Amino acid sequence: MSPRDAATKVSETLDRFPGFYYRQPKDSRHRESVLYCENISLNHLAKRFGTPLYVYSTATIKARLSAFDKAFGNFPHTICYSVKANSNLRILRLLAREGCGFDVVSVGELERVLRADGRSAKKIVFSGVGKSPAEMLAALKAGILLFNVESESELSALAKCAAKLQKEARVALRVNPDVDAKTHPYISTGLHKHKFGIPIANARQLYAQAARTKHLKVAGVSVHIGSQITDIDPFAEAVARVADLIEDLRADGHAISLVDVGGGVGIAYEQRETDFSDHFARYARAVTEPLREFKVHLLLEPGRTIVGPAGVLLTSVLYRKRNDGKQFLVVDAAMNDLMRPALYGAYHEIVPVGRKPENQQPEEVVDVVGPVCESGDFLGRDRNLPAVEEGDLLAVLDAGAYGMALASNYNTRPRPAEVLVSGKSAKLIRRRERISDLLSAEL
Ligand code: LLP
Numbered sequence: 001m002s003p004r005d006a007a008t009k010v011s012e013t014l015d016r017f018p019g020f021y022y023r024q025p026k027d028s029r030h031r032e033s034v035l036y037c038e039n040i041s042l043n044h045l046a047k048r049f050g051t052p053l054y055v056y057s058t059a060t061i062k063a064r065l066s067a068f069d070k071a072f073g074n075f076p077h078t079i080c081y082s083v084k085a086n087s088n089l090r091i092l093r094l095l096a097r098e099g100c101g102f103d104v105v106s107v108g109e110l111e112r113v114l115r116a117d118g119r120s121a122k123k124i125v126f127s128g129v130g131k132s133p134a135e136m137l138a139a140l141k142a143g144i145l146l147f148n149v150e151s152e153s154e155l156s157a158l159a160k161c162a163a164k165l166q167k168e169a170r171v172a173l174r175v176n177p178d179v180d181a182k183t184h185p186y187i188s189t190g191l192h193k194h195k196f197g198i199p200i201a202n203a204r205q206l207y208a209q210a211a212r213t214k215h216l217k218v219a220g221v222s223v224h225i226g227s228q229i230t231d232i233d234p235f236a237e238a239v240a241r242v243a244d245l246i247e248d249l250r251a252d253g254h255a256i257s258l259v260d261v262g263g264g265v266g267i268a269y270e271q272r273e274t275d276f277s278d279h280f281a282r283y284a285r286a287v288t289e290p291l292r293e294f295k296v297h298l299l300l301e302p303g304r305t306i307v308g309p310a311g312v313l314l315t316s317v318l319y320r321k322r323n324d325g326k327q328f329l330v331v332d333a334a335m336n337d338l339m340r341p342a343l344y345g346a347y348h349e350i351v352p353v354g355r356k357p358e359n360q361q362p363e364e365v366v367d368v369v370g371p372v373c374e375s376g377d378f379l380g381r382d383r384n385l386p387a388v389e390e391g392d393l394l395a396v397l398d399a400g401a402y403g404m405a406l407a408s409n410y411n412t413r414p415r416p417a418e419v420l421v422s423g424k425s426a427k428l429i430r431r432r433e434r435i436s437d438l439l440s441a442e443l
Contacts, residue, residue, distance in 0.1 A: 016309045016397055017273075019057025019421075022355055035353045035395055037421045042314055042353045045426055046393050049417050052333035053314040054404050056086075056429075058094060058422035060310035061400075065098055067277045068264065068302060071284035075291075077298035080125050082263055083109040085303025085401040086311070090420055090429035092116035095306070101145070103127055103301035107135040114142060125260060125299060127174070127224070129195055130154075136161040140169060146299070148174045148222040148260060150197055155210055162215035171210055172220035172260055175200040177241040181226035181234045183266070184344050188226040196224070200241055207249055218254045220299075221246060224262025227304065232265070236286035243290040257297055261287045264302025267309055269347050269398050280305075304401035311400025313338050313416070314353070315379075317392045318371070327366045329385075331394060334370025335377040336410040338396060338403050342376040350380045353393035361386040368394065372411050404430075409438050 022033040025041060034041045037055050045055055069079060080101040083092065087109060092102070093116040101123025102113045113120050124144040126135075131147075136158050139147070149155050149171050162169040176197030181188045189196040198206055203221075210216050225238045239261060246256050265283040267273060291298070315333035322328070340346035350368055355361070364387050368380040379396055388394065407415045414433030419426050 016057075016060065016312075018063055019060035019310055020312060020395075020397070031357050033355045035351065035355075037312070037426075039424045040421055040426050042312075042393060042395060045419060045421075046314055046316065046353075048426070049419055049428060050432065051314050051316045051393070052331075052337050052416040054311055054399065054416050054418040055314055056091065056307070056311045056400055056418065056420045058420060061091070061094060061307060062098060064276060064306050064310065065095065065100070068280050068300075068305060069099075071277065071280035072288065072298065072300070073284075075284075075288045075298060076296075077300060078123060079300050079302065080123060080260075081306060082301045082303030083113060084405060086307045086403070086405055087112050088404065088418055088420075088429050089116045090427070091307065094420075096120050101125070101299075103303075104139075107132075107138045110135070110139055110142060110144075125222075125301070127222070127301070131158075133157055133161050136169075137165065140165050140167050145170065146219060146222075146258060146260070147171050149210075150174045152198075152206060152209070155206065155213070155216070159213045159216050166215075168215055168217050170217050170219040172218075172222040172258060173198050173203055173206055173210070174222045174224065174260075175203050175242065175245065177223055177225065177238040179225050179234050179238045179241070181229045182231055183226045183229045184346075186344060189224055200245060203245055204248055204252060207254055208252065211254060218256070220256055220258030220260060220296075221249070222260035222262065222299075224260075224301070227263050228266040230266035230268075232282050232286045235261070235265070235283060236290065239287045240290040243294065246291075246294055246296070256294075258299055259291060259294075259296045260299035260301065262301050264300065264305030267304055267398060267401075269349065273309065306401075308398050308401035311398075311403060313396040313399040313403060315394050315396065317388055317390050317394060320390055327364055329366050329368045329388065329394070331368055331370060331379065333379065333396070333416070334372040334411070334413065335374065336372060336408045336413050337370070337416050338379060338399055339406045339408070340402060341379055342374070343406075348379065348399060349397040350383055350385065351395050351397065352386055352388050353395055355386065363387065372413070409433075412438055414438060 080103040082103040096117035105128035121142045125146045127148040174197040315331040319330040335342040370377045417432035418430040
């Protein structure tokens with residue numbers, strides 16, 4: 001057992017404010033408290049919708065979005081929510097209603113946004129290292145705000161597409177600032193060895209080329225150094241390098257009005273995040289300070305920051321199993337439903353939905369594993385959890401981002417249903433897949 005896990009007693013952990021918290025139901029005879037999402041108990045949701053089930057809190061999404069927005073104060077900015085984190089249409093619609101634009105990386109994501117809210121096109125930025133001409137044409141037709149271009153070849157492909165439609169494409173070059181984001185290597189993007197962006201030293205030359213190209217309009221600079229970055233310094237460093245570049249580009253005569261600083265700041269998977277406003281404020285200061293004098297409009301592409309703590313994956317314990325002294329809880333959710341632990345060794349806190357008063361529930365060290373036929377199929381290892389029984393419910397926290405979005409059908413497992421809670425109401429926003437859905441595309 002790692003020291004961290006030993007220290008993580010369920011009794012010390014609790015809320016994901018304001019959506020998820022323990023409360024004693026009125027009819028509880030055993031002084032058991034139950035995990036709620038807003039005003040609905042997760043027991044109730046499991047009975048109504050089955051497990052495994054993704055449950056999202058509207059209040060948490062709104063609170064985090066509003067705090068993130070406020071952190072930037074009167075610095076001109078647009079939040080372009082990163083669709084890849086959680087692309088459910090209802091979540092997109094909710095965010096559009098709250099005023100968000102969107103960051104998309106495929107024509108599929110573009111279509112989702114347009115379907116969720118047709119008026120959002122003007123606030124869409126298109127990122128990604130390999131946009132195909134078909135995708136560029138679709139985005140040009142939709143009239144999106146900005147293409148974040150990542151190579152010379154992509155720039156000329158975009159120019160061809162724009163010429164074909166007789167339209168103008170607004171572009172930013174995504175520069176690679178060669179800054180170490182100190183996050184997991186798979187989600188770190190800002191070093192020269194990564195496939196992303198254009199080395200910042202070559203940017204000036206490519207901007208000159210873009211400015212000479214008909215149908216392209218140079219509009220901004222973009223940078224994204226990685227995801228789940230909790231240390232603020234790398235952001236400040238990257239934006240400072242971008243600021244130097246803007247100075248050069250303006251001296252070269254380019255009208256740089258947009259600066260896209262990429263994804264948001266990381267979240268606290270391992271402890272309660274009591275004051276996210278403060279965390280956001282520090283991040284906002286880091287990215288705005290270097291740009292103050294430039295009179296630019298900031299584009300922000302947070303995903304996880306907004307929706308990560310707003311979702312849990314609810315799962316039932318199928319079996320208790322002991323192998324040579326090691327205790328396993330085999331649950332009905334698996335790596336196909338939540339891939340982050342298997343893929344990145346990511347830590348997600350796991351808590352029982354029902355919690356007895358402390359002295360009545362002994363704790364035990366368990367591995368929480370799924371039914372998939374791989375040893376990498378675990379949701380948590382060596383966790384100190386109150387002893388639960390077969391049939392009990394567990395909640396895997398902070399699963400709102402890159403949870404369902406990364407889910408697969410491995411082992412021919414239908415993906416979970418998704419429910420969006422708002423106060424007392426729970427809406428099914430994606431029905432549970434059926435095996436027939438999985439087979440329907442096969443010939
Ligand atoms: N903008 C760009 C250009 C990105 O590549 C990403 C994430 C974002 C914005 C959103 O970043 P966020 O605010 O969510 O940190 N599957 C991984 C995360 C991959 C992130 C990829 N790009 C995970 O589960 O941790």
